[in-house]
Amino acid sequence: MSRVHDMGGRFGDGPIVPESEDVIFHADWHPRALALTLAAGSLGQWNIDVSRHARECLAPKDYAAFSYYEKWIAGVADMLVERGVVTPAELSGACDAQISDLATKKLTADQVAGVLARGGPADRDSAVAQAFQIGDAVMTRRIAQNVLVAGGHTRLPMYAAGAKGKILRYHGTHVLPDSNAHRLGEAPEPLYAVVFPASELWQHPEHPRDEVVLDLWQSYLEAV
Structure with a gap:
């Protein structure tokens, strides 16, 4: 089965048009989407690979129609509901939002610079032996x-x-x-x-x- 998100090297999607390095966000809500994603990630309910897969699991029609940060927001919303952090009713505004037990883990503004500087290293010790050498x-x-x-x-x-x-x-x-x-x-x-x-x-x-x-x-x- 083809994966709608696996677009690398695919024909028919048109040319890649490089943007100016001075352009970071195209709309006022884009940095807010990034901030929300980082803040939600600090709740400890998922890892970077889970979040990537959440975006991949969007309905194909939505994935094709959504912009970059719309995909991010949709993925975060799905994970928040899946982990029980918020309810679908809270998310849609159908009821008043309740304070989550995870509220104390929220990423505050004064913590952002340190969190981004530390990053999330993925190198680990492993018992799996190296099978290949340079040049193989x-x-x-x-x-x-x-x-x-x-x-x-x-x-x-x-x-x-x-x-x-x-x-x-x-x-x-x-x-x-x-x-x-x-x-x-x-x-x-x-x-x-x-x-x-x-x-x-x-x-x-x-x-x-x-x-x-x-x-x-x-x-x-x-x-x-």
Whole structure:
């Protein structure tokens, strides 16, 4: 089944039009959407992979119609209801909102700079042995799918499925999104930068000698 959000390398979506680096937000509510997403994330009810999957799970018609920050807001709303932080009635304004037990965990304005500076490192210790070395030839899974959860989240894009490349860099062991997005544990494993020639990814690349580098987890790869 195709995933509506997996648009990388897809034909028919028109050209990419770069924007000025001076343009950060296009509407007054965009920074508020970003702030709300960060504040809600501090409640500790989900991780970054869960939040990404929430946006992927939007109805295809909504995903296609929504703007970037509309997708963010819709994903946050779904997670807040799913975790019982708010009720659908509260969210729609059909009843008065109640103070949540999680209110004390809210991210306050004076905490924002420190939280953003710390970030959310995903590198972890792991017992999973490094299987590949720099320069090794590898191939990605022939189907870009989550093998733990049917139809689940994965960071292997469809355009790179079944492609042959080489290990460019070893990043250490990192949280596996395919597991973490479904609350199955972090399951850290080796993460690599893999370089692919454009001719391996697309049948008629405009510049065949171009290369694309993707960060891919070990379980996405096999030796060639």
